[in-house]
Amino acid sequence: MDLFEYQGKQFFAGYGMPVSPGEIAFTVDEAVAAAERLGTPVMVKAQVHTGGRGKAGGVKFAATIDDVRTHASDILGLDINGHVVGRVWIEKASDIAEEYYASFTLDRSARKHLGMLSAEGGVEIETVAEQNPDAIAKIWVDPVDGLDEEACREWVAAANLPDAAVDGTVRIMLQLYTAYVEGDADLVEINPLILTPEGEVHVLDAKVTLDGNSVFRHEGYAAFDETQARDERETAAHAGGLQYVGLDGSVGVIANGAGLAMSTVDVVNQVGGAAANFLDIGGGANADVMAGALEVINNDPAVRSIFINIFGGITRGDEVANGILEALSRVQIEAPIVIRLDGTNADEGRAILEPHLSDTLAMASTMLEAAERAVELAGAAAVGA
Amino acid sequence: MSIFVDETTRVVYQGLTGRQGSYYGLLNRDYGTQVVAGTNPRKAGQDVDGIPIFASVADAVAETGATASCIFIPAPGVHDAVIEAAEGGVRFIVAITEGVPAHDEARFYNRLKRDFPAVRLLGPNCPGIISPGRCNIGITAGHIALPGGPVGIVSRSGTLTYQALYELKQKGIGCTTCVGIGGDPVPGTSFIDCLEAFQNDPETKAVMMIGEIGGSAEEEAAEYISQHMTKPVSAYVAGVTAPPGKKMGHAGAIVSGGKGTAVAKMDALRDAGVLVGLNPTEAGELMAGIVAGL
Numbered sequence: 001m002d003l004f005e006y007q008g009k010q011f012f013a014g015y016g017m018p019v020s021p022g023e024i025a026f027t028v029d030e031a032v033a034a035a036e037r038l039g040t041p042v043m044v045k046a047q048v049h050t051g052g053r054g055k056a057g058g059v060k061f062a063a064t065i066d067d068v069r070t071h072a073s074d075i076l077g078l079d080i081n082g083h084v085v086g087r088v089w090i091e092k093a094s095d096i097a098e099e100y101y102a103s104f105t106l107d108r109s110a111r112k113h114l115g116m117l118s119a120e121g122g123v124e125i126e127t128v129a130e131q132n133p134d135a136i137a138k139i140w141v142d143p144v145d146g147l148d149e150e151a152c153r154e155w156v157a158a159a160n161l162p163d164a165a166v167d168g169t170v171r172i173m174l175q176l177y178t179a180y181v182e183g184d185a186d187l188v189e190i191n192p193l194i195l196t197p198e199g200e201v202h203v204l205d206a207k208v209t210l211d212g213n214s215v216f217r218h219e220g221y222a223a224f225d226e227t228q229a230r231d232e233r234e235t236a237a238h239a240g241g242l243q244y245v246g247l248d249g250s251v252g253v254i255a256n257g258a259g260l261a262m263s264t265v266d267v268v269n270q271v272g273g274a275a276a277n278f279l280d281i282g283g284g285a286n287a288d289v290m291a292g293a294l295e296v297i298n299n300d301p302a303v304r305s306i307f308i309n310i311f312g313g314i315t316r317g318d319e320v321a322n323g324i325l326e327a328l329s330r331v332q333i334e335a336p337i338v339i340r341l342d343g344t345n346a347d348e349g350r351a352i353l354e355p356h357l358s359d360t361l362a363m364a365s366t367m368l369e370a371a372e373r374a375v376e377l378a379g380a381a382a383v384g385a
Numbered sequence: 386m387s388i389f390v391d392e393t394t395r396v397v398y399q400g401l402t403g404r405q406g407s408y409y410g411l412l413n414r415d416y417g418t419q420v421v422a423g424t425n426p427r428k429a430g431q432d433v434d435g436i437p438i439f440a441s442v443a444d445a446v447a448e449t450g451a452t453a454s455c456i457f458i459p460a461p462g463v464h465d466a467v468i469e470a471a472e473g474g475v476r477f478i479v480a481i482t483e484g485v486p487a488h489d490e491a492r493f494y495n496r497l498k499r500d501f502p503a504v505r506l507l508g509p510n511c512p513g514i515i516s517p518g519r520c521n522i523g524i525t526a527g528h529i530a531l532p533g534g535p536v537g538i539v540s541r542s543g544t545l546t547y548q549a550l551y552e553l554k555q556k557g558i559g560c561t562t563c564v565g566i567g568g569d570p571v572p573g574t575s576f577i578d579c580l581e582a583f584q585n586d587p588e589t590k591a592v593m594m595i596g597e598i599g600g601s602a603e604e605e606a607a608e609y610i611s612q613h614m615t616k617p618v619s620a621y622v623a624g625v626t627a628p629p630g631k632k633m634g635h636a637g638a639i640v641s642g643g644k645g646t647a648v649a650k651m652d653a654l655r656d657a658g659v660l661v662g663l664n665p666t667e668a669g670e671l672m673a674g675i676v677a678g679l
Contacts, residue, residue, distance in 0.1 A: 106487060106491060106570055106571070108570050108571065108600045108601065108602070109600075109601055109605065111491060111494050111495065111571050112491070112495070113491065142495055143488065143492045143494075143495050144492060144495045144496050144499065181488060184486050184488050186487060211486050211487050211488065213460065213484045213485060213486045214486040214488070216460070216461050217461065217486075245628075247626075247628065255544075256544060257542065257543050257544025257545070258542065258543075258544075258568065259540075259541070259542025259543060259544050259545035259546075259568070259595070259597055259623050260542070260544035260545055260548065262542075262597060262598070262623040262624045262627060263545060263548075263621075263623045263664065263665060265626050265627070266623060266624065266625045266626050266647075266663075266664065267664050269625065269626040270625075270663055270664065274626075278627075311544050311548055311551070312526075313524075313525065313526040313529065313544070313547045314412070314526045342548075342551065343526075343529060343547060343548075343551055344526055344528065344529060366666060367664060367665070367666060368664060368666060
């Protein structure tokens with residue numbers, strides 16, 4: 001789960017980290033009222049789940065209340081990489097002497113937590129990593145031992161920050177690690193972490209991704225789930241408990257298992273088509289789940305054909321076939337369907353489907369054949385329409 | 386021979402009294418696996434279809450000589466279940482459960498490595514392991530696999546594992562052991578662990594590998610193959626068309642920036658001499674070609 005910047009800052013503040021006072025605003029009037037309470041100058045910052053806000057004009061300095069009004073009306077509704085800005089964060093402006101970068105994430109190769117700290121902040125860390133890798137001080141933290149102050153201090157020293165920034169940074173890095181672990185985060189990133197002219201180290205931005213698997217032990221996290229960036233199709237699928245990712249093509253895909261669903265999307269592409277979605281219905285493939293999946297696909301106006309790809313393991317092919325037929329009897333499907341059924345009792349399953357085959361319900365014995373047929377049908381439907 | 390498990394493996398199921406645990410535990414027993422015990426602190430002394438239930442893994446090991454455990458505990462309890470299994474004395478732990486927090490995985494992985502270096506963990510979020518005809522621990526349908534070798538399979542994806550077993554069976558090719566390592570960020574057993582074990586297993590003559598987008602496990606495997614493997618390998622990597630930054634089901638299957646893409650993984654594997662199929666069927670055909678030439 002990705003947090004908005006302001007949610008990330010509230011999350012950090014909960015662990016004692018120094019962030020600027022601010023308020024969230026959904027309208028221009030709310031933005032102005034917030035700025036009046038905070039006192040100018042303020043920053044007006046677009047809250048979106050994507051990078052590159054600054055370049056897109058989504059972050060503006062406002063010296064006066066009139067500036068706040070102008071910037072808020074420009075930024076609200078702005079499209080940043082396909083994300084339309086629906087809320088802005090109004091924050092007390094800070095004076096900046098220097099900008100740093102700091103983060104913790106899991107290093108999957110090392111199977112340990114990786115902390116990165118650099119005196120070269122405020123820019124894309126990928127660029128620093130490429131052009132000047134020595135400018136990033138790294139620390140690998142054993143998840144069992146955790147991060148102690150001595151090791152943290154050594155790490156901060158390796159980043160070559162000015163003396164004035166060292167103590168504050170050590171304190172904030174210890175808090176950041178605690179937030180990362182106790183908060184079950186996949187990523188915590190501060191870019192920039194700033195040194196003010198007064199010598200204070202301060203958190204100026206927050207990028208936080210929380211582990212969706214940890215929701216059971218964090219009461220507040222359900223609220224974050226509601227602010228995830230999803231298109232209409234994804235929202236409907238998510239509400240139905242389906243693993244769904246919207247894509248740009250015209251072949252609707254339903255498969256059992258994440259790997260098989262990904263593979264199905266690949267094969268559709270391989271034969272010259274494009275999938276409208278990734279949809280994993282899990283192992284069971286019963287009528288209820290299948291009907292829910294078909295409904296989501298059916299509501300996508302871009303879908304011209306549907307490819308159902310099921311591999312029977314423990315769930316037998318005949319059960320799957322009956323489930324598909326029952327689902328089809330419940331949902332009125334517009335697009336033609338191609339089914340590929342393989343695995344346990346595939347022959348029995350195919351025999352059950354056989355009498356129901358028609359112009360709009362086809363069967364294929366391999367993934368490749370099914371994909372070719374589905375792509376062909378999608379093309380024909382597009383021409384017909 | 387097989388890797389990690391065989392017909393002598395004696396398995397205790399943590400969560401055998403639950404719906405999933407009893408369903409798969411009994412299926413595994415029907416397959417021929419030595420399912421010797423279950424655990425549930427509140428149901429010690431009872432049984433599940435004749436399989437005795439103990440309060441802890443330690444008790445089960447003491448009473449039944451269990452050498453492996455299979456975890457069907459819900460995600461919040463998996464961390465403690467893994468540690469309990471290791472402390473209880475089993476040498477091999479299979480964690481089927483999906484949805485385990487990544488921080489828990491990182492903790493128990495490193496705890497095992499430090500305090501129980503002889504214990505192997507498989508999973509979490511994996512289909513388990515099957516050595517056809519000898520032992521099946523987990524949720525793989527046993528009858529889709531043909532016993533006898535000569536191919537070893539290692540896979541990050543559940544359904545694609547079944548697909549691979551089935552493709553080989555259709556072609557009359559058997560499997561020595563099929564290991565589903567799971568798609569989570571911190572898998573207990575890696576591609577490299579399995580490749581090394583297959584390389585050392587005299588019965589395994591070739592290896593089929595199924596990867597997916599995200600992380601760098603396939604690239605690391607490619608490096609290992611080029612330096613240490615003499616046995617031929619075929620591979621398939623799912624997610625060529627996955628859009629960057631989108632999560633596709635598995636916690637691990639996510640692409641960030643240009644790293645961890647399917648294309649980068651396939652290139653690395655090809656450079657290591659691996660025959661890479663563009664879909665599971667093609668990878669199966671490539672393996673059939675390898676087996677025909679053995």
